[in-house]
Amino acid sequence: MLKIFSTQLAGIFQNIEKSSEEAVEDAARLLAQSLVSDGTVYFHGTDEMMAVAYEGVTGPNAIPSSHFYDEKTALTAMDTVIVSARFAACEKSAAIAGAAREAGTRTIFIGAAEKGTDLDSLPYDVVLDTKAVRGLIPQDDGTRTALPSAICGLYVYQALHITVSEYLEEI
């Protein structure tokens, strides 16, 4: 079972690598702009996607000048908010990003963009698609288990971290 999970997961990672280069660069540019302007990068995650927030704020690959977002956070146009949720249709994430936009803050979403989701209608400057739309292990009853939402969220985050680190070195 773990073998199936690993093989399928490697496929998703490759898929992210191939298709998200441009979005990762756009997101890294926003982060770098915040950081060189002494802005703050705020993270919010819903449920298991808090993994991305903890990695971004407290991990060995944290973004400098990053904090957890909460409702009392006073955002500015120098800041960037990264919200993360299992699926792009998450209403809580959209509410946070919508409020951030009113303050002129840039917004990045990390999560799966399911087919049929109208990304243009959502209040995100950049969407980093985790491609984790369904469980990786088929079960006897026809359903699928082992949705890799958080692990793919961390993979996308890593891509972003590598790219923003390169940008900051160049400055």
Added chain:
Amino acid sequence: MLKIFSTQLAGIFQNIEKSSEEAVEDAARLLAQSLVSDGTVYFHGTDEMMAVAYEGVTGPNAIPSSHFYDEKTALTAMDTVIVSARFAACEKSAAIAGAAREAGTRTIFIGAAEKGTDLDSLPYDVVLDTKAVRGLIPQDDGTRTALPSAICGLYVYQALHITVSEYLEEI
């Protein structure tokens, strides 16, 4: 850079798969025992390893009857505590697990067992080694970046979740 990260990460996943089967089965047995005895599975994570706790309690692959651990939690001998930290030498994790043991609670650790760490001296019934001991991307100055602690923690967690689900189906 992301390519190097992915390739190295796949190597660690394979390494975990090969070497941790027995420990994963031991840990899954402890969890299954807790669950069939109406015990609770508590999660605690330090820094980015909160990823494992959020996945275990709130994720699509959550453990049934699981909760976040805090200092006020009244543990029993029916419960199991899963603590997670970047490295096995984490003192905070050991303190939580030590207190849990006094209540007769079983303890599982998820994190990297660095060379030289005396695992037998630590208060864990089972150690699930994430193998994430160093950064995956070499840098110009000779150091390494992109330590995959949380992503490997989630991979190990997934192995545990798959195995405990199988056990619970058999009961």
